[in-house]
Amino acid sequence: MREVYRNRALRRLQLAWAGSIIGTWAYSVAIVVYAYHQGGASAVGLVGLIRFLPAAFAAPFTSVLGDRLRRVPVMLCADLLRALALGAMAACVLGGAPAGAVYALAAAVGIISTAFQPAQAALLPALARTPEELTAANVSSSTLESLGFCVGPALGGVLLAVSSTWVVFVVTALTFLWSALMLSGLLRYDEAPLTHEHRSLLHEAGAGFRAIAADHRLKLVIGLFSAQSLVNGALNVLIAVTALQLLHIGSPGVGYLNAAVGVGGLLGAVLSLMLVGRRRLAGTFGLAIAGAGGPILFIAPNPSTEIALVAFALIGVANIVEDVAGFTLLQRTAPAEVLARVFGVLHSLFLAMTGLGAILAPRLIDLIGVRWSLVCVGAFLPILTLATRLPLVRLDDSAVDRAAELDLLREIPIFAPLSPPVLEGLAARLVPVHAAAGEAIVREGETGDRFYVISSGEVDVSIGGEQKARQEIALLRDVPRTATVTARTDTELLALEREDFLAAVTGHAASAEAANMVIGARLGISPV
Numbered sequence: 001m002r003e004v005y006r007n008r009a010l011r012r013l014q015l016a017w018a019g020s021i022i023g024t025w026a027y028s029v030a031i032v033v034y035a036y037h038q039g040g041a042s043a044v045g046l047v048g049l050i051r052f053l054p055a056a057f058a059a060p061f062t063s064v065l066g067d068r069l070r071r072v073p074v075m076l077c078a079d080l081l082r083a084l085a086l087g088a089m090a091a092c093v094l095g096g097a098p099a100g101a102v103y104a105l106a107a108a109v110g111i112i113s114t115a116f117q118p119a120q121a122a123l124l125p126a127l128a129r130t131p132e133e134l135t136a137a138n139v140s141s142s143t144l145e146s147l148g149f150c151v152g153p154a155l156g157g158v159l160l161a162v163s164s165t166w167v168v169f170v171v172t173a174l175t176f177l178w179s180a181l182m183l184s185g186l187l188r189y190d191e192a193p194l195t196h197e198h199r200s201l202l203h204e205a206g207a208g209f210r211a212i213a214a215d216h217r218l219k220l221v222i223g224l225f226s227a228q229s230l231v232n233g234a235l236n237v238l239i240a241v242t243a244l245q246l247l248h249i250g251s252p253g254v255g256y257l258n259a260a261v262g263v264g265g266l267l268g269a270v271l272s273l274m275l276v277g278r279r280r281l282a283g284t285f286g287l288a289i290a291g292a293g294g295p296i297l298f299i300a301p302n303p304s305t306e307i308a309l310v311a312f313a314l315i316g317v318a319n320i321v322e323d324v325a326g327f328t329l330l331q332r333t334a335p336a337e338v339l340a341r342v343f344g345v346l347h348s349l350f351l352a353m354t355g356l357g358a359i360l361a362p363r364l365i366d367l368i369g370v371r372w373s374l375v376c377v378g379a380f381l382p383i384l385t386l387a388t389r390l391p392l393v394r395l396d397d398s399a400v401d402r403a404a405e406l407d408l409l410r411e412i413p414i415f416a417p418l419s420p421p422v423l424e425g426l427a428a429r430l431v432p433v434h435a436a437a438g439e440a441i442v443r444e445g446e447t448g449d450r451f452y453v454i455s456s457g458e459v460d461v462s463i464g465g466e467q468k469a470r471q472e473i474a475l476l477r478d479v480p481r482t483a484t485v486t487a488r489t490d491t492e493l494l495a496l497e498r499e500d501f502l503a504a505v506t507g508h509a510a511s512a513e514a515a516n517m518v519i520g521a522r523l524g525i526s527p528v
Contacts, residue, residue: 157255264316
């Protein structure tokens, strides 16, 4: 992490990302409170639908901007437009404008936001100086996202305790301007993306849907994720109603309950490390799905702030563990060539189902009240998990124990910082290779297309016929290898195809082509 923040360009990008994510979550609390004061639970559900549903449709298309245009200007425009929209929202609140104007601006913010993160993830490889620095930068981004989910709602709650919603909107606009300020120093580092032929956008986007439709295992995991997203959307409403109607802790309480989910998420991130190397994950995934809603059952019988904070923290823990286990299951079952698009479908369904849950929750509250709504929403996921228990167990039956491969990958600095799902995916793609004593594994001057990991044995490295003391392997593309590596003894290796290596190091499959420019240049010049 120190190396990441010593890199001026990466430091600016990380600080920009921090401003964006904290502002997003602080604003989320304020817009929910504003909607509640305008029209109660129904208005909260409506604003959730307005924020998430258009973004769900826009996400597959706005993310293309990060691949076809310069990324820093894309992110700058997203920040400035969001800051402008938040400023307009504050003006609407101060001027007593109709709530519809604020909701329309909230929809615009949701759509604009979908262009920021894909461009941010694709820009990282162009700023990193080494592969190790690149993976560390991805870890930093993930950590900031978790912290933002905790700090943002807490900030919104504190501001609401001492001021009003329009103040939170102004402060959020300032966080986006901070992000833009950090990004402005990166314009000279930004390069035009590579131009190449593209197939139909609709055809490419449809590949993920076709893969899911053809595999019952994918349908099961995606279906459970979608059900959890539906409950997540309902929870956005129930958190506000619980704080304001049931616990009577006021507008700041909405922020505090959201922050409890963020704190739970940080704990869940630690617990999820224990999943690395586990052969059977479907059971854990099912339990986490149940835990993503079940804890609110404890609030209904005896409502108290303490119980609510603990319940929502447990939901935060379950959300992270569910993501890690579920993403790994998807990586084990989805075809590698459409894996990124399968995750793209998952992201769009998350936004759509979250919006749907937000609009259905107020109807439920009107019908049966707050307490019984907590019971119904809380019981939904545990019941669904029980109903799908047997199909989930069968998901694990074909899994392979890759503990040895995972241990080996974690010992390599390039891979050590990667998240558990990415490590699991890499382990699944390793190909065993045997090299007899005296056999050349790679030859100087040939084109390289694989990254090799030595599992056992010894190798000799020579450059220009001269023996080198260090063992080194270069990963190149369309550039001759800089060394010959020969097995000194019978050697067992694990090979990783170049595309899988690049996708893992970047932490984002869509940016593998950009990473190729960085990694190819660095490793091609100086063997590592």
